[in-house]
Amino acid sequence: MYYDSFESPLGKIHLLSDDAGLRQLTLCLHHPFEHCREWKHSPQQLAPYKKQLLEFLAGERTEFTLPLAPEGTEFQHQVWQALRGIPYGKTRTYAEIATEIGNAQACRAVGMANNVNPIPLIIPCHRVIGSDGQLTGYRYGLAIKQKLLDIEKNSG
Template identity: 45%
Template structure:
């Protein structure tokens, strides 16, 4: 079954985010910077009104009033990717995990590289918090939205959680 795609731009402290959804839920949320320029998918229709829930929850997150999202998601990926993405959502606000820790948490302790690849393919950034995954030595490793955005998100969450972060 084909679902109609809609998109909009949502202002954030990191710049304008590109949000895409279908009839089921949010399919993509892209930061304005990073590895690949983000453009609305071919055939999608601009529809700002279809994203009120996303806009409201992101505004609450950026204001420090929300630590978890409650949005319908419809990200496309493999079973393994979905397992990793589900594990990302389970990382508490203001905390981080290494790729190895995340691999162990999903029952695949030797799969830290595969976890890293799945993490990098997360199409719903911020809502599915792939920014909370760091290197085993505590370093900020790659991030699809760019390392400055990852650093900002981690510092924002640490500040709002009452924790200290060197991010």
């Protein structure tokens, strides 16, 4: 596993990858990044991810083109794949995602899959809103979610 951290407009971002692709992206708001001894600090390995993330946060990139390798259940992968299908600058509701993956009653489960999304920003869980059009739950807070949506709205 390779890791690196860098400062961004959202604060410090931590990346973790292996040869299969990016495994985890963490916004460090309140807790320090703890890495395993087996992980290798490798800014060069993660440089392409850093570049694309900074371009996205600057409103210069609308899609990511690097390999991802998130770990999760089959259901979580279905949800995350549906999230990746939400167009830049658009939003979907939890109910719409549940229906899209063929389980219209799974709105809460979709919310939980969003909550444990290991690669936020790139797997855009910030694009999922409540059925009333309001912002709802985001692991890093609604202010960050709104900021991400504003970046997309103003540059898309």
